[in-house]
Amino acid sequence: NAGVTQTPKFQVLKTGQSMTLQCAQDMNHEYMSWYRQDPGMGLRLIHYSVGAGITDQGEVPNGYNVSRSTTEDFPLRLLSAAPSQTSVYFCASSYRGLNYEQYFGPGTRLTVT
Amino acid sequence: GQQLNQSPQSMFIQEGEDVSMNCTSSSIFNTWLWYKQEPGEGPVLLIALYKAGELTSNGRLTAQFGITRKDSFLNISASIPSDVGIYFCAGQPRSGGSNYKLTFGKGTLLTVNP
Numbered sequence: 286n287a288g289v290t291q292t293p294k295f296q297v298l299k300t301g302q303s304m305t306l307q308c309a310q311d312m313n314h315e316y317m318s319w320y321r322q323d324p325g326m327g328l329r330l331i332h333y334s335v336g337a338g339i340t341d342q343g344e345v346p347n348g349y350n351v352s353r354s355t356t357e358d359f360p361l362r363l364l365s366a367a368p369s370q371t372s373v374y375f376c377a378s379s380y381r382g383l384n385y386e387q388y389f390g391p392g393t394r395l396t397v398t
Numbered sequence: 399g400q401q402l403n404q405s406p407q408s409m410f411i412q413e414g415e416d417v418s419m420n421c422t423s424s425s426i427f428n429t430w431l432w433y434k435q436e437p438g439e440g441p442v443l444l445i446a447l448y449k450a451g452e453l454t455s456n457g458r459l460t461a462q463f464g465i466t467r468k469d470s471f472l473n474i475s476a477s478i479p480s481d482v483g484i485y486f487c488a489g490q491p492r493s494g495g496s497n498y499k500l501t502f503g504k505g506t507l508l509t510v511n512p
Contacts, residue, residue, distance in 0.1 A: 289440075320502075327486065327504040328441070343499070375440050385429045385490050385500060389440030 286311050289390035291376050297396045298366040306361040306393050308376030314388075315381040317359040321345065321372040322392075328375065334359055335381070366397045404487050404503030412511050417474040419506045421487035429490040430470035431500070432461050436483045444485075445472070467492070477510050484508070 292307045310317065318333035320343075330343030334353040348370060350362040359378075363370060373394050377387040404421045411417060421430070429448055433441035445456050447463035447470060454461055460473045470489070474481055487503040 325504060328488075328502040330499060333499070377440075385431055385488075386443055386446050387431075387500065388443065389433075391440050392438075 288312065289376055289378055289388055291374075291390035291393050293393060294391070295394050297398065298363075299398055300367060302366050303362070303364050304366065306363075306374055306376075306395070308359045308361065308390060309357050310359075310376075310378040310388075310390075311357065312378065312380075312388070313356060314378035315356070316387075317353065317376065317378045318343070318387065319349070319351065319359070319361045320375045320377065321370075322375060323372050331361065331374075363395075366395075368397045371395060371397045402487055402489060402501055402503040404506055406506060407504070408507040408509070410509045410511065411477055413477060413479060415477050417477055417481070417508060418471065419485060419487075419508075420469060420471045421489070421503045422469040423489065423491075423501075424468070426467040426492045427470075427489035428467075428492050430461070430463050431488040432459075432470070432472045433486045433488060434483045435486065435505070441486055474508075477508075479510050479512050482508060482510050 289310045315336050319331040320328040329345050331349050332351040334340045340351050373392050375392045376390040379387045402421050431446050432444045435441040445461040450467050452463040458475045462471045484505040484507050486505045488500045
């Protein structure tokens with residue numbers, strides 16, 4: 286199994302541009318989530334999904350959209366990038382029965398200029 | 399929202415030394431998890447704790463779920479250079495609503511001097 290994969294690894298955007306961060310998992314996990322990691326802030330939850338077609342907001346959802354059309358994929362969309370969205374983004378997934386044991390992808394480092 | 403206080407923020411130790419770090423909260427948690435993150439990588443789960451008082455080991459790592467349910471400890475024995483990284487605690491609060499949301503501490507940066 287590849288586990289949780291994320292693309293791209295690095296991305297530079299200009300203010301106002303849009304893009305989609307990709308996340309996929311091949312473990313048939315029901316639960317998937319997106320976090321951002323900033324220096325000194327730990328990991329903060331952006332959006333999460335408990336299954337295909339079901340998503341909800343986390344702690345810092347503003348400026349981000351998600352959808353979950355399949356169990357495997359959970360893309361994160363930035364509609365109009367802002368410098369405040371410069372961060373490292375992690376996708377994570379887990380089984381419903383072991384909700385708390387989340388497995389993380391390698392991350393996407395995003396810079397917005 | 400829920401907050402976890404993780405300490406120390408950073409540690410610089412000599413190879414072979416033992417390490418202790420902890421997380422505390424003002425609220426009760428149902429679950430405590432400990433993750434390690436190496437540079438350029440995502441966090442990797444080390445230990446999961448589900449019961450108050452539970453003591454669990456994973457090699458040289460030992461973690462405990464505090465009796466009060468408001469804290470957890472991680473110990474690393476006989477540290478080696480590859481222990482370098484950021485260690486995060488995470489927890490699922492009892493009153494957190496959704497069972498899927500974890501709260502993360504801000505991490506302990508561990509540096510091991512060979």
